[in-house]
Amino acid sequence: NAGVTQTPKFQVLKTGQSMTLQCAQDMNHNSMYWYRQDPGMGLRLIYYSASEGTTDKGEVPNGYNVSRLNKREFSLRLESAAPSQTSVYFCASSEGRRGLNTEAFFGQGTRLTVV
Amino acid sequence: GEDVEQSLFLSVREGDSSVINCTYTDSSSTYLYWYKQEPGAGLQLLTYIFSNMDMKQDQRLTVLLNKKDKHLSLRIADTQTGDSAIYFCAEGDYAGNNRKLIWGLGTSLAVNP
Numbered sequence: 001n002a003g004v005t006q007t008p009k010f011q012v013l014k015t016g017q018s019m020t021l022q023c024a025q026d027m028n029h030n031s032m033y034w035y036r037q038d039p040g041m042g043l044r045l046i047y048y049s050a051s052e053g054t055t056d057k058g059e060v061p062n063g064y065n066v067s068r069l070n071k072r073e074f075s076l077r078l079e080s081a082a083p084s085q086t087s088v089y090f091c092a093s094s095e096g097r098r099g100l101n102t103e104a105f106f107g108q109g110t111r112l113t114v115v
Numbered sequence: 116g117e118d119v120e121q122s123l124f125l126s127v128r129e130g131d132s133s134v135i136n137c138t139y140t141d142s143s144s145t146y147l148y149w150y151k152q153e154p155g156a157g158l159q160l161l162t163y164i165f166s167n168m169d170m171k172q173d174q175r176l177t178v179l180l181n182k183k184d185k186h187l188s189l190r191i192a193d194t195q196t197g198d199s200a201i202y203f204c205a206e207g208d209y210a211g212n213n214r215k216l217i218w219g220l221g222t223s224l225a226v227n228p
Contacts, residue, residue, distance in 0.1 A: 042220035106157030
């Protein structure tokens with residue numbers, strides 16, 4: 001019972017390098033999210049996808065792009081990494097249907113350091 | 116704008132009760148959540164309360180909701196060292212057809228033996 005799987009778990013990048021964080025869920029959820037977590041800043045929403053084929057900006061989208069490849073997968077891309085993007089990144093998913101309590105399930109996180 | 120506030124730290128002795136408090140601003144919230152994050156892990160839903168309820172009890176956990184004051188609390192009875200974690204309060208609302216969560220910064224609970 002995998003739930004939400006993120007890869008990689010750890011990554012070190014040099015400033016200016018690019019990378020893609022992968023996320024997959026096996027719960028047939030409609031909605032998927034990318035958050036970053038920084039000390040003293042809590043969880044901040046980067047992008048979300050309410051359903052397959054749609055993506056929307058969250059609170060802190062600058063410097064990131066996303067792709068909802070299919071219902072299962074939602075990737076986050078850093079085109080030109082900056083030290084300010086050093087953070088822990090979490091992918092989450094939920095059923096996303098209006099009017100229902102939809103618990104968000106989280107992956108284990110990707111710890112990214114940009115040097 | 117919408118906001119969720121929590122105290123950042125709480126320290127208790129093992130066996131005591133812990134009370135973690137949260138205030139929120141969005142009166143249209145339908146659900147209020149408590150999530151737990153253990154070191155090095157993602158967040159897991161601990162419990163939630165629907166906005167038309169005042170209290171919810173689940174084993175050692177008691178959630179109290181004061182809608183008038185927009186205040187939510189989580190009480191953990193007989194706190195154990197395994198309860199040491201960061202606890203996040205979140206309120207749920209809807210943006211279009213999508214459920215949106217507004218998160219507090221998290222309360223770090225330290226349980227001392």
